[in-house]
């Protein structure tokens with residue numbers, strides 16, 4: 078799939094923007110704080126219903142305006158999509174897909190798929206399990222309404238169980254919550270394990286290519302359960318009840334699971350060098366692109382926010398060679414570093430204080 082056209086009105090520092098895009102590389106250059114990331118953010122928002130940078134939609138609206146508006150035309154192999162999104166100051170969003178009003182943001186699933194890669198993604202490799210779970214959940218929600226539903230129901234039951242843990246004599250209620258958590262939790266774990274399998278399928282080969290056969294990468298899902306059945310998961314919740322009551326929170330379950338990123342048999346989070354950690358995240362992001370293609374039959378749109386300058390020439394070449402069939406949006410402060418690797422149909426845009434001029 079690719080985006081043919083983007084329109085923004087009163088979005089961040091864009092009062093009015095009309096952009097016709099190429100289905101290959103779209104490069105946005107400009108000094109800091111001119112509005113390059115704002116473009117990528119608006120595309121991410123139209124894909125997932127929320128910004129990758131903020132939870133407060135108010136920030137997305139141009140100062141002193143009442144609402145922001147995004148319109149995107151997506152060309153797809155089957156049915157093209159037109160997404161119209163309006164963001165209001167009081168927090169609500171209006172959404173139309175192909176001119177039909179939809180009430181749930183989950184209807185966006187599949188209309189426009191994106192993979193965003195920004196310097197922040199290094200957290201997936203370097204920091205706490207929260208970031209790895211978030212990565213898995215976002216990727217799986219892009220691919221499946223059922224996963225989004227299971228995750229929402231699981232989180233709801235988890236909040237209720239945690240509240241119940243604070244009261245005494247709540248065995249019956251806890252029984253119900255534990256059954257609900259086991260029923261949704263098992264689906265979440267199974268989908269994540271399947272996703273990790275696919276990540277290995279594409280990531281292993283890719284990582285070998287990037288590192289010229291020097292490194293072997295492997296992803297392993299980490300959960301206290303070897304036996305993945307609903308009954309086993311239920312028993313685990315029950316077994317942990319006493320401890321959970323003492324801690325007043327639920328200490329096991331998919332909301333505490335993790336996945337390890339192993340390079341040459343070592344845990345990259347703990348022992349990996351800066352360079353290895355950067356390459357691991359590059360592999361994860363590009364493998365996730367392939368997983369989307371594997372499952373949906375179409376490549377998503379790739380958003381590269383300020384990542385090329387952080388990589389050496391070999392890795393830049395690898396990225397720019399592997400995006401040939403993928404519409405890509407690249408932000409950078411200058412093009413001189415990457416010009417030698419760019420081929421095909423490319424548009425270069427100069428971004429200056431919320432205005433954009435095409436310069437090729």
Ligand SMILES: Nc1ncnc2c1ncn2[C@@H]1O[C@H](COP(=O)(O)OP(=O)(O)OP(=O)(O)O)[C@@H](O)[C@H]1O
Nearest residue numbers: 089090109110111112113114115136137138139140
């Ligand atoms: N709600 C808003 N209304 C108006 N302008 C805004 C709003 N939110 C952010 N901005 C402006 O957008 C600009 C930042 O845009 P963006 O984050 O896209 O920068 P960038 O070009 O990607 O810069 P960098 O290279 O430093 O990452 C800043 O000038 C900021 O003042």
